[in-house]
Amino acid sequence: MNDHAPSSGNERTTPAGGSTSTDVVRLDDGHHAGTGGLPARFPDPGLPPHVHRLADADDRAARRAERQVATMFGISMLGTFVFLVAYFAIDASTGFFIPGIGNANLLNVVLGVTMAISLFGIGAGAVHWAKTLMPDEESVEERHPQRSDDASRAQAVDIILGGGEKAQLGRRPILKYSLGGALGLFALPFVLQVAGSLGPTPKHELAETIWDIKPSGDGKPGAPIRLLRDPELTPVKASDVTIGSVFHILPETFKDSTHLLEDKAKAAVLLMRLDPDNFDAGAQGQKALQWGYQGIVAYSKICTHVGCPVGLYEQQTHHLLCPCHQSTYDVTKDCEVIFGPAKRPLPQLKITVDDAGYLVAPEGFHEPVGPSFWER
Numbered sequence: 001m002n003d004h005a006p007s008s009g010n011e012r013t014t015p016a017g018g019s020t021s022t023d024v025v026r027l028d029d030g031h032h033a034g035t036g037g038l039p040a041r042f043p044d045p046g047l048p049p050h051v052h053r054l055a056d057a058d059d060r061a062a063r064r065a066e067r068q069v070a071t072m073f074g075i076s077m078l079g080t081f082v083f084l085v086a087y088f089a090i091d092a093s094t095g096f097f098i099p100g101i102g103n104a105n106l107l108n109v110v111l112g113v114t115m116a117i118s119l120f121g122i123g124a125g126a127v128h129w130a131k132t133l134m135p136d137e138e139s140v141e142e143r144h145p146q147r148s149d150d151a152s153r154a155q156a157v158d159i160i161l162g163g164g165e166k167a168q169l170g171r172r173p174i175l176k177y178s179l180g181g182a183l184g185l186f187a188l189p190f191v192l193q194v195a196g197s198l199g200p201t202p203k204h205e206l207a208e209t210i211w212d213i214k215p216s217g218d219g220k221p222g223a224p225i226r227l228l229r230d231p232e233l234t235p236v237k238a239s240d241v242t243i244g245s246v247f248h249i250l251p252e253t254f255k256d257s258t259h260l261l262e263d264k265a266k267a268a269v270l271l272m273r274l275d276p277d278n279f280d281a282g283a284q285g286q287k288a289l290q291w292g293y294q295g296i297v298a299y300s301k302i303c304t305h306v307g308c309p310v311g312l313y314e315q316q317t318h319h320l321l322c323p324c325h326q327s328t329y330d331v332t333k334d335c336e337v338i339f340g341p342a343k344r345p346l347p348q349l350k351i352t353v354d355d356a357g358y359l360v361a362p363e364g365f366h367e368p369v370g371p372s373f374w375e376r
């Protein structure tokens with residue numbers, strides 16, 4: 001028994017709504033027996049003695065808690081307001097530099113931070129409200145079987161079928177079908193809105209990479225893009241690439257990227273040099289050779305199965321292996337798939353050298369890189 005329990009709702013109650021200051025209250029039939037308010041057949045749940053909150057006994061503490069909760073909700077409103085203003089006011093292409101991290105998109109950062117503040121304010125306010133001001137009750141109830149008895153289940157089925165019968169859905173099918181059509185169509189605008197805001201299709205998105213040459217300001221074709229070694233971001237000379245070696249490559253345009261991870265995920269390339277005699281004598285091998293430079297060839301590093309980085313080059317067999325599901329590509333045959341679940345070859349990047357002997361790509365990929373699930 002707690003002789004000093006206040007009457008502010010900080011009590012354990014019976015299902016009938018009656019209050020008691022006992023430590024634990026049962027909720028089934030209200031028969032109290034034994035000490036502590038529990039019937040004798042209840043095992044002691046082992047709850048610690050109930051501790052009453054400051055706000056239950058002190059009105060000033062309650063008002064202070066009220067102000068704190070309102071402040072947290074106010075912070076949430078402020079976060080939402082700034083989110084909305086930023087959404088319309090900040091140009092989506094604005095970037096800024098974060099020391100130690102690199103370039104970042106200003107709009108994404110502001111939206112993320114303000115959304116976090118907004119959600120945190122609501123969450124923190126609700127938790128604080130629950131802990132300080134909401135009714136503080138502890139109840140014990142025997143767990144009853146989840147399944148209803150057969151009679152109740154049959155009655156529920158009768159009620160549902162009877163409701164349909166009373167509404168004459170069975171006798172008037174036109175009502176049933178027109179209602180279904182109306183409700184189905186009603187959902188369509190929401191589905192279209194969601195689908196329309198999902199962004200471009202993967203095919204379109206994966207067809208553009210930062211290897212694509214942009215026209216220069218005077219309308220002339222843009223300059224070829226140098227191949228940079230990853231992660232040093234230094235240009236690569238054809239003479240640096242010896243037979244059997246492999247380089248991880250990014251385009252020179254990566255240095256100006258404002259979407260580092262996104263651009264890198266699509267533009268990563270593997271560069272290898274083979275003896276030109278190693279290429280297959282058939283059409284595939286000869287095309288691969290022509291798009292390369294003296295046996296140096298460049299292929300997208302993104303597996304065409306589900307997009308893992310193709311990481312392993314076997315010098316002896318000239319095979320590229322994806323570690324995720326073991327798709328294997330034959331470099332001597334235009335990277336055709338010779339094993340595994342991938343369905344199409346790795347896209348090849350056409351390369352040549354500039355006047356200074358550095359490897360460059362005179363044009364972007366001719367096909368989308370990465371997974372090809374959008375083709376199925």
Ligand code: FES
Pocket residue numbers: 303304305306307308322323324325326327340341342
């Ligand atoms: S992602 Fe490469 S084999 Fe599955």
